[in-house]
Amino acid sequence: AFQGKAQISTASLSEDELKSLQVDRNRLMNDIHHTCQWGTGKRWGSQTTETGMSRLALSDTDKQARDWFVQTTKSLGCSVTVDAMGNTFAIRPGRHEAPPTCAGSHLDTQPTGGRYDGILGIHAGIEMLKVLQDHNLETEYPVGVVNWTNEEGARFPISMVASGVWAEEISLERAHNLGEVGGGTATMKSELERIGYLGSVPASHRSMPIAAHFELHIEQGPILEAEKQKIGVVQGVQAYKWFTIDVAGRDAHTGTTPFSARADAMLTAARLIAHSHRVAAKHSALASTGVLTLSPGSVNTIPGNVRFSLDIRSPVDATVEAVEAQLRKDFAAIASGGNADDPSFPQTSKHKLAVDWTTDTTSAAVNFHPDCIAAVRAAAGSVLGDEGLVRDMVSGAGHDSVYASRRCPTSMIFVPCRNGVSHNPEEHTSPEDCAIGAEVLMHSVLRYDQLRAQRERR
Amino acid sequence: AFQGKAQISTASLSEDELKSLQVDRNRLMNDIHHTCQWGTGKRWGSQTTETGMSRLALSDTDKQARDWFVQTTKSLGCSVTVDAMGNTFAIRPGRHEAPPTCAGSHLDTQPTGGRYDGILGIHAGIEMLKVLQDHNLETEYPVGVVNWTNEEGARFPISMVASGVWAEEISLERAHNLGEVGGGTATMKSELERIGYLGSVPASHRSMPIAAHFELHIEQGPILEAEKQKIGVVQGVQAYKWFTIDVAGRDAHTGTTPFSARADAMLTAARLIAHSHRVAAKHSALASTGVLTLSPGSVNTIPGNVRFSLDIRSPVDATVEAVEAQLRKDFAAIASGGNADDPSFPQTSKHKLAVDWTTDTTSAAVNFHPDCIAAVRAAAGSVLGDEGLVRDMVSGAGHDSVYASRRCPTSMIFVPCRNGVSHNPEEHTSPEDCAIGAEVLMHSVLRYDQLRAQRERR
Ligand SMILES: NC(=O)NCCC(=O)O
Numbered sequence A, B: 001a002f003q004g005k006a007q008i009s010t011a012s013l014s015e016d017e018l019k020s021l022q023v024d025r026n027r028l029m030n031d032i033h034h035t036c037q038w039g040t041g042k043r044w045g046s047q048t049t050e051t052g053m054s055r056l057a058l059s060d061t062d063k064q065a066r067d068w069f070v071q072t073t074k075s076l077g078c079s080v081t082v083d084a085m086g087n088t089f090a091i092r093p094g095r096h097e098a099p100p101t102c103a104g105s106h107l108d109t110q111p112t113g114g115r116y117d118g119i120l121g122i123h124a125g126i127e128m129l130k131v132l133q134d135h136n137l138e139t140e141y142p143v144g145v146v147n148w149t150n151e152e153g154a155r156f157p158i159s160m161v162a163s164g165v166w167a168e169e170i171s172l173e174r175a176h177n178l179g180e181v182g183g184g185t186a187t188m189k190s191e192l193e194r195i196g197y198l199g200s201v202p203a204s205h206r207s208m209p210i211a212a213h214f215e216l217h218i219e220q221g222p223i224l225e226a227e228k229q230k231i232g233v234v235q236g237v238q239a240y241k242w243f244t245i246d247v248a249g250r251d252a253h254t255g256t257t258p259f260s261a262r263a264d265a266m267l268t269a270a271r272l273i274a275h276s277h278r279v280a281a282k283h284s285a286l287a288s289t290g291v292l293t294l295s296p297g298s299v300n301t302i303p304g305n306v307r308f309s310l311d312i313r314s315p316v317d318a319t320v321e322a323v324e325a326q327l328r329k330d331f332a333a334i335a336s337g338g339n340a341d342d343p344s345f346p347q348t349s350k351h352k353l354a355v356d357w358t359t360d361t362t363s364a365a366v367n368f369h370p371d372c373i374a375a376v377r378a379a380a381g382s383v384l385g386d387e388g389l390v391r392d393m394v395s396g397a398g399h400d401s402v403y404a405s406r407r408c409p410t411s412m413i414f415v416p417c418r419n420g421v422s423h424n425p426e427e428h429t430s431p432e433d434c435a436i437g438a439e440v441l442m443h444s445v446l447r448y449d450q451l452r453a454q455r456e457r458r
């Protein structure tokens, strides 16, 4: 049906011809595993591809994956733009000049992450470009694929920081000056420079406008798998805040310092972490500590200083605020010698410790755009032909779509992942489900492209 | 009174002449601060000497301090022997050949330690050698100063490990293979070799016998200062055990993993640490966590693995055992989803975590030798001339005297330290108190030397 040298306009295809466009599952999976040679992580199975990923943002391996992204999309006819946050926009021209309809996600991973979180979304976008090329198709408006920088927040501790700068919700200066989790000497700017991805185009939606943003992602939770469904039509993203908590007491000898004379920052931090769980559970929210460092770090020295991360989440902004407020009050009381955590906890010391809060990330709850949600729902229906396999859901994780949605119509597509496990080397989504997700992504973009054209004509 | 070229026998001195021997306070303090140029730590005051120390065992700065020790004691007429654990014995000949009466302590420090813990004891021993040389005195039997390796257990996680090998209570192989706290690649043996202190003499009391061991040390606790006393006559050392606790759960996403699906190693570790405090308090024992590491260490990943140190102490061996037994039981129960720690703690997850214990150090309670205790008490009485300034005490910290006491009569001398603070850069003992302690050490050694001669004559 789609032959010849001159490009064929998607507008000239019948609805059935358009619907019949399919992704190539093997090509998609081969591409995914090909780029996972850069930053291969912990092995968990005997198959070649049964390893996790460890590709921290702006590392050498991230640079290798980025180089592949640029080369591949250029060879597929895209023009590629790198902005001042290293966000990379690969744009395939359409029949009319206008901002592109984009598929976006990220190539960076957690230190012990998997092969799908972020990576699937980028590769699905590239598979879309390949399908358009296979069929020599020209869309109404440009379409593109965006690789956003440091989505994970694992190396530089603001997640989605680079889409946040693009949306003008985070300042370029703050982002460029971000240091590494755990205290390395590099900053985002120095690493962008080092790997050659400090672009000259301003990181802003004004310089690089996007008409709409679609993101395919693994669910990272257990619902689709449990309900034997294939596609989640994501309505929005829950709210979250990240904090760094510093507890300051006094270094002292573990053998000669009676409990009454201690200001034990580790004991206090332990109580605060346990208490954050208590309070979050009461509010049906989530609280988690993923990073903790202490000093000086000697078996027989009571730590004088402990620093830990606190991640609070809830679908409702006000609940995140309520948990934070309660914890600010209770942490101060516990550190001052009270036992707001557990009335039976022995009050062994009258020494007061200091607790200091730094807010690192604030991501308010997001509702995605009805047009994009509708495009995804329609695409899922046509790909699967069975409404029972599709459900609406809310994302527990943040995604670049959160910030994209501040500046353009946006929504997301979820596919199941095994046991709901993510941020873990064993993260896994079947080739079949990857392909279904990529096909829904492609059709969502094409439907949105047609919607734009229809509206233009009116 | 003590002039002339030929050495004067201490046996030929009257009791009053012997008692009148004094240390040189300025020389002692100058020597201490001179060697503190190697491994100078955090500054806490404006005076030159108002810094802490950071001289980890077998580091480059430890080598520099050791080289000074060897050179200085040789120049004071000592023969110097280095054993296979880097223990360094500086021995000044006496009138008769026999094992030496020794002053021993250590030159290594905590990562954020002070200028007195260990260092004072070594320098007081050297000051004794200088006083004997000033007065051209010859003791009945050899006297010596011993620098024991890695007393702190801060770099290689068995405290007093090298005196333990000398006492044949710890195997040379286990000690040589000890790796660094926090996971460096060096071992004790590789570092001994690297800095040139892997001696050829076996590390054993059989190869290097000692007749008696005296150790001057800062109290590291608040009692002498609070009671306005000057000398503690140490009766013994409380029992302690060190453990490494490994908690294993599962890495997962903080935003998408409901509490019910988590196996959160950090939350569990926090509860275990808080609980160790509860149980220790109930037994009037001590429990402390000075080291904690987790993986993977990302704000939005629930840690799958946490490792922490646990230090349990009590003057009574059975109490340490009881606290350990209770914690082994309760830790397992908490990690399996129970709430032995706090009946009101929300039981949010049914996932079981694994808790694994490794015993790193066992130091049973010690009673020092009556002869040595008597020598210290008599020396303190003659130096201070006021019994009200002297008290008996038990050491909360371990010392090389614990292992020395297994193989020869041993006791210790404590001097006050400011606010009872130790393992802290601000650790401080006044020059006056350092000198009093050094003088009591010298007279304890000389009294014991005379006691040996008296017994020999009988
Ligand atoms: N999808 C994902 O893991 N994003 C990172 C931001 C977050 O922690 O939710």
Ligand SMILES: NC(=O)NCCC(=O)O
Residues within 6 Å of the ligand: A253, A255, A300, B117, B151, B152, B153, B159, B160, B396, B397, B398, B399
């Ligand atoms: N004195 C001293 O700090 N020794 C180290 C062993 C211990 O922790 O008690």
